[in-house]
Amino acid sequence: MPIKSDPEIQIQIDSASNKLKVAKTKLSQIANPDATMIAMMKQLNKSVEDVSIRVKEQQDWLKIYFSKGKSGRKGMFKKITWFGIPLN
Numbered sequence: 001m002p003i004k005s006d007p008e009i010q011i012q013i014d015s016a017s018n019k020l021k022v023a024k025t026k027l028s029q030i031a032n033p034d035a036t037m038i039a040m041m042k043q044l045n046k047s048v049e050d051v052s053i054r055v056k057e058q059q060d061w062l063k064i065y066f067s068k069g070k071s072g073r074k075g076m077f078k079k080i081t082w083f084g085i086p087l088n
Contacts, residue, residue, distance in 0.1 A: 020055060024052075
């Protein structure tokens with residue numbers, strides 16, 4: 001049973017996504033960076049992109065989670081195996 005409601009959870013993940021978009025925009029607005037700054041910006045852009053991908057995965061997972069009823073949601077957290085082979 002989650003402590004937060006579905007809308008509160010959705011707001012949290014959407015907020016993270018929006019902040020990542022703002023970070024990308026602000027990075028692109030840096031004018032006349034020197035060579036060191038360019039290297040740091042590339043690294044930071046890569047990190048932001050990696051996190052953006054993970055956030056998108058979580059948003060997709062939440063869409064599925066929110067579409068299910070109580071028992072379906074519980075099933076998303078249990079691993080079902082058959083002789084040690086995962087079935088879900």
